[in-house]
Amino acid sequence: MTPRRPAAEDPWVRRARPAFLYVMYALILWTIPMSLIAAIRPDVAIAMARGAGAYLNAIPEPLYALFGTGYLGYTAARAWGKAKGVER
Template sequence: MALLDSLLGPITRIIDKVVPDPEARDRAKLELLKLESSQELEMLQASLSAIVAEANSADPWTSRARPSFLYVIYVMILWALPMGMIGALSPGTARAIGESMSAYLNGIPEPLYALFGTGYLGYSAMRQWGKTRGSDR
């Protein structure tokens, strides 16, 4: 897609210089724009086909993998509420729990955090795209 975008401007300038008839020039530019949008559509369909296939899978583990992973992360974030209560009642216990949780979370490899961020952003972007198209509710 980026290659086609970078070629579109020079090609239209060449069409302007080579094709003398204004009507034929406009038709050639229109065909070029149609080619660009059809290629973009094909590339978008190819990139989304794996996500759509997983979402439409009859296997509940496959179709619910992304939302389930997000729920696990939500639970980890919400764990801060009981930790606040423990901290109010027993600061030493809360400190020990916090230090052990920090040691555990620091032990998780950085690529897993990147995977989570990519999955979260991709999932939320696809949900928003589906909502704007009207296919998701």
């Protein structure tokens, strides 16, 4: 049995991971209504997919790089902390 970590004092830290997972769940579950729309009205589904693609293409490349750097940096720092025994 692994020991439990103490809960973070900061409420933003406590909600960060669950909030990210909820967003990912919503994106995955969005495929259900999209597949129904595609079955009934393929033209509408294509237009919605093009709109989503245009939105994602409008996000500047440096913002993607910033997110990737932060995500990978956090992951590396977390792994290093666990390897050194600083974090559990």
